Amino acid sequence: MSQAHMELGPPPPLPEGALRVIPLGGLGAIGRNMTVFEYDGKLLIVDCGVLFPDVEQPGVDLILPDFAPILDRLGDVQAIVLTHGHEDHIGAVPYLLAHKPDIPLVGSEFTLALVEAKLAERRLDPYTLTVREGGIERLGPFECEFFAVNHSIPDALAVAIRTPAGLVLHTGDFKMDQVPLDGRITDLAGFARLGAEGVDLLLSDSTNAEVPGFVTPERDIGPVLSSIFGKASGRIIVASFASHVHRVQQVMDSAWEFERKVALIGRSMVRNMGIARDLGLLRIPDGLLVSLDEAARMPHDEIVFMSTGSQGEPMSALGRMSTGDHRHITITPGDTVVLASSLVPGNETSVYRVINQLSRAGATVVHKETAKVHVSGHAPAGELRYLLNVTRPSNLMPVHGEWRHLRAHAQLGIETGVAPDRVVLCEDGNVVDLVEGHARVVGHVKSRYVYVDGLAVGDVSESLLTERRILGDGGFISATVVIDSVTGKVVGEPNISAKGFSEDPDAFNPVIPLLTAALHRSAEDGITDPHQLQQVVRRTVGRWVNDAYRRRPMIVPTVVEV
Amino acid sequence: MSQAHMELGPPPPLPEGALRVIPLGGLGAIGRNMTVFEYDGKLLIVDCGVLFPDVEQPGVDLILPDFAPILDRLGDVQAIVLTHGHEDHIGAVPYLLAHKPDIPLVGSEFTLALVEAKLAERRLDPYTLTVREGGIERLGPFECEFFAVNHSIPDALAVAIRTPAGLVLHTGDFKMDQVPLDGRITDLAGFARLGAEGVDLLLSDSTNAEVPGFVTPERDIGPVLSSIFGKASGRIIVASFASHVHRVQQVMDSAWEFERKVALIGRSMVRNMGIARDLGLLRIPDGLLVSLDEAARMPHDEIVFMSTGSQGEPMSALGRMSTGDHRHITITPGDTVVLASSLVPGNETSVYRVINQLSRAGATVVHKETAKVHVSGHAPAGELRYLLNVTRPSNLMPVHGEWRHLRAHAQLGIETGVAPDRVVLCEDGNVVDLVEGHARVVGHVKSRYVYVDGLAVGDVSESLLTERRILGDGGFISATVVIDSVTGKVVGEPNISAKGFSEDPDAFNPVIPLLTAALHRSAEDGITDPHQLQQVVRRTVGRWVNDAYRRRPMIVPTVVEV
Structure with a gap:
């Protein structure tokens, strides 16, 4: 298996006649699916979704793909192809169109209806191109052919992308219910035709790759x-x-x-x-x-x-x-x-x-654990093997999954005959070039989690989330000391308060004399710099709370000069 | 079904010849299992475990049963019977023995060995009485007979408790693997004998009551x-x-x-x-x-x-x-x-x-979702029906479960012939009296979650946890204002800082003039009370952050008098 490493640098220039694939989201977590294809200076985007936060991202509303690597190239984007209408595939479209509202959206009738309803709430009226299974559209240098796939939402599509660099099939999300309610089965016959033509690169849904067997209809x-x-x-x-x-x-x-x-x-x-x-x-x-x-x-x-x-x-x-x-x-x-x-x-x-x-x-x-009232929308291992065997891809890039899913899917690829060095196991931001029929990771572009929190997009950082986790686990103790800006001497007693720590009004009585003594010693040592005094306060309160409580609340020292 | 209601008051005095059952933990959440039995002024405790916190209890190490209802009666406790050695059944023993170290512990050899190892770490050397299946011990007015049960830990026991009020069977945790590795199967024959004698009240493991069928061996x-x-x-x-x-x-x-x-x-x-x-x-x-x-x-x-x-x-x-x-x-x-x-x-x-x-x-x-590498330790619905049918209890009290489990277990009881008004669906702290063969909820005693956080037991309250959740979701903005204690006038500029909110050093520039103006207006209105000034600061900053960010960080105003 060809697995990308962290040490990757920026990608080299794209060789002429080659196709570049950059997953900006969807690998390593299920959500914010977005893949950028580049050929001859033009870009095609497949899906543009959000990721929902978990306990590691407290207070965050949504997580977006990082658009930074393409922000200065939005003029080259031929279209955004939307495979289906789930939030993890369309939810970030409004945020991308906020940068350039006239990028055309391409998708099935139902998919576009859902995304248009979402955009209308933000008074955005996008350019759209409705496609359906069997259709072929030329989007710049990208010839896109659409195939019916069965999923947990109607009207989902897979897309085959032809360029002179080769034939790529992106399945979108799919399963292979053979008796779906609407009779619209995943077009395995169409995929077989692609297989006969020669699939150079398959990007396929990994969500259920760990799950043995087949989905119940x-x-x-x-x-x-x-x-x-x-x-x-x-x-x-x-x-x-x-x-x-x-x-x-x-x-x-x-x-x-x-x-x-x-x-x-x-x-x-x-x-x-x-x-x-x-x-x-x-x-x-x-x-x-x-x-x-x-x-x-x-x-x-x-x-x-x-x-x-x-x-x-x-x-x-x-x-x-x-x-x-x-x-x-x-x-x-x-x-x-x-x-x-x-x-x-x-x-x-x-x-x-x-x-x-x-x-x-x-x-x-x-509920689903007590009766069969739910079936998954994603193909498990048994169905993925069918797809791999009819398409016989030269290169496989598992997408739409956490690491455990991607790795399991990679294993299925190898089992069904994909050469191990042609299985490209990637993470978000990896740059994969398809050159003369061989897909390889050649570099990496920035791919942060971009957090939406309230009205702000992107101003919440990982270190802020760490602060929230510390505050959420232990609360904080705030100690305010007032010093005379002329003499540098402490004025009055330190003021201690806390949130999320203790409701005992006398809890901080023992630390006040410790703090007063520590500040007194600092004064004797001639320390008047507010920043140094903050350190003294932090250290004194931190030690006391560790000894007395074995807890690690955030210590917030404030030194005010008057 | 007889379901307890919130409006219950303290229980009436226990009628002579009646048995009282008080679950102090284990109902409504899986963990901190502890049931108190009272007869003729004497108490018997079955299990004394911990509950592990979830995301709703940030920073908490452990959750204990609330011992308050029995703290002044520990002298009446004849013994703590431990059904098996899992933490949710033995983990709170050290905390109870901290109040009275000489309460005897009764359990199987392996169970006691585990609890003794735990107590040794705290330099506690308990009184113990080792029992085994088939044994009968008289513990004050409680005649206890022990039965082998199969569970995910060796040497687990069920206990039958006989008093003149009737025969109670407490299964502990169990399943009915018919071919366990150690050949020690759940003693269904023994339970059948109890059934023939007449089980007045059955307390039985509800963990898997929602799950159809039987456990894989x-x-x-x-x-x-x-x-x-x-x-x-x-x-x-x-x-x-x-x-x-x-x-x-x-x-x-x-x-x-x-x-x-x-x-x-x-x-x-x-x-x-x-x-x-x-x-x-x-x-x-x-x-x-x-x-x-x-x-x-x-x-x-x-x-x-x-x-x-x-x-x-x-x-x-x-x-x-x-x-x-x-x-x-x-x-x-x-x-x-x-x-x-x-x-x-x-x-x-x-x-x-x-x-x-x-x-x-x-x-x-x-892992268990990709291969059969785990089986549960708790009897699913199919096995619970066997137990109900051989014991034919007059009254059923589902224990060891969340509400969904208790209710599913209640339904199984009714299905197998327990009269609906004899199924006692309880929550922690409910008081159930068995009087003349009829079990009824008669009252309620205090039953808080008692949180262990670091060295402190019980000083973390629900409102502190609410503060932690607010801090964890949105961080805080702290605004410190210094006022002259003589004139009541603001000295210098307000000091604003934040954690978990924004890393932009200029983020608070817009609010400083708003705050200065608000404090100026307060001064003009003659407001010098620090508490009132805090409210002014909180309101001003809170409004600004809502308008500018649509977020709700905690606002922490500090007014320091110098």
Whole structure:
């Protein structure tokens, strides 16, 4: 396996006739998917998504790809191809278009509808080019052919990119459900045609590469939902991702079967299902849908609420119901709640909290660990082998995964016949050149996590996050000392306060005399520099708190000159 | 179902001839298991464990049961019965014995050996009474009969407690592996005998009540390990819980099969396996074990490291290996790491981080999601039904679980014939009286989470944790104002600093004039009270940061009088 190393420098100039591939996101973590292709001075971007923060990024709203390596070349960008409408593939588009609003967006009808709705909220009206499976578009030097793929959102596409440097296939996110609800299966026959033509480089979804076997068909969830609906005597509340049209379809079908009405809850659920219906992707029988107000007045055994909040988000509809804070719905014994959704790693604590709160309020809660109410949208190892065997790529670059996923995918590639030195295991920012049919890591460009926190993009750094983690773990002790700016002498007593440390009002009584003595000694030593005095304060308080408490709160010394 | 409500007051006096049951921990979260039984003025405690904190309890080391309701009655405690040696059942013993060191500890040989090792570290030498399955001990008015149960640690016991009020069975933690490695199966026949006698109240392990079916036998892991060992060309590092003797046994057996030596890593692993060997619970072939120093010098294909750190603990042996910080072992391509362990909810982020770091360093990592290298220690629904059907309890009190588990267990009870009004669904601190064969919640006693943070026990409160969460999410902005204690006038300029907020040195330039103006207005209004001035500072800075950043850092105003 060809694995990139940290010591890589900036990439050399791109050889003539070669294709450059720069993953700016999506490797090492699942999210902020973005890959830049370069040929003959022109750029093509595939996907532009966000990453959701975990406990290591406290207080952060979103994480973006680092656009820095292409910011001065946005004029060369021919288009942004969006493989599908999930946030980790489209969520950063508004932030990139903020730099240059006229970059064309290329994608399927549903994908573009979702991204346009998102951009409209920011009063951005993008240039778009709608494509569909079977279509071929020339975007500068990049000839792009689109293929249907099956995923947990409708209308997803893979894209084959032809340049004189060779044929690249980027699968986007996919699985190979052979009996999907919409009959739109992943175009393995099309991929076989590419394989016959010769795939020089395959970039393929690694999310489930560690998982053995095959995905259960989405339609197998229908009977499980019906069995749950058949037993439910009170209200039914189903939560799922707001873009999972087929899951919502099955909920609606089960509701129809049991003569219940459906009310949609959550802004994104209402918006996305409206779009899906308008595009003919969601079939809603006449009279099935009711408003939330109507639903709230109906008998409990005649209604299904289809809600957001499947990941335990406290401010979502389901999150509010679980804490008794929802305006329309108060959970009561007899209610059935179904989390027909994945459990995104990192969200376990939040999701189980919501489940426990709903259980405590008396609801019967069904989730993926207790019934087959969810199937993944990503191809596991068994399906990935099919893809590898029909495309027979000369070079494989696993994408869309943490290291464990990328490495497992690399192993599958080698198993199915990709030469080990043609498996390119990368991290974000690595620069891969495809030269004469051989893909190699040739350099590295800057690829920070760019944090969105409130209105600010990029002003939160890793060292600020470290400060937040220290504050979050131990709170802080603040010690303020006033010195006379003329004499350098301490005026009055040190002022000590703390947050997140102790509520005992006398907790700091023992340290005041220690601090006063230390400052006295400093004065005797002629130390009057505020910065040096800060160090004295920090050291004295730090030692005391370690001895007395064995804790490490942040020590914040302030020396004020008056 | 009889579900306790929040509005419960203190319990009434215990009627004569009745048994009182007070769960001080273990309900609503998995951990800090502790149940107090009271009869005729005497108390019996079953288990005394810790709960490990999650993200909602930042910086906390451990969470203890709240001993307050029994602190003034420790003289009445006849004994602490310990069902098995896991931390969530024995970890709080040192903290309780700190109040009264002579309370006798009752448990099996292995359980007591583990708790004694723990107490020895604190120079505590407890009174102990070793019991085994089949034994009967009279502990004050409580006649205790002990039964073998199979769990993920050897020598676990269930306890039947007889008083004139009736027969109570407390299962402890158990599952029903029918072919355990040590041949010591859960004594279903004994439980059937109790069922025939008449079980008035069953307290039973709810951990896996939501999970359908039955646990895979522990011994089925052996062939999986052997298959992994057979393929490994380099070093093998296996991580598991340091008390899981049978898992370690299987690792040793596989090592022996492939002619590899074994080195134990991690203080608790070395200590516990020493105890297990001394007690005949772990068979170690002569010459199998080598020291860490020897192992580090051996050829890679001749060694297995058996390590702690299966939950992603950064300071554990495996955690240090993953970051390249272990003194003896540097992970290299060709190494195989096996996480032969559960993934405790809440630890996912840490565990996946360790797996990714190991993968990145070149190791092949096998874990429970990629191979059958772990089985649970707790009975799932299928097995719980067996227990319910042989014991036929008059009253069921699900214990050892979050709300979702307790409720699922309650449902299993009702399914198998327990009258719905005899299923007692409780939370910590509820007081349950068994009167004339009927168990009912009659009141509530205080049951806080008692936090251990460094050397302090109980001085961290919920509001301190809220402060830590605010600080951890947004950092703080501190504004110090000096006023003349005589005139009340502001001296000099306000001093603004921040942590975890922004690294821009000019970030606060815009707020200084706002603050100066606000303080000027206050002075004009004659406000000189430091507390009122603090409010002015807080409000001014808070408004500014909300408008300019849409963030909510903690605002820390300090007014110093000189």
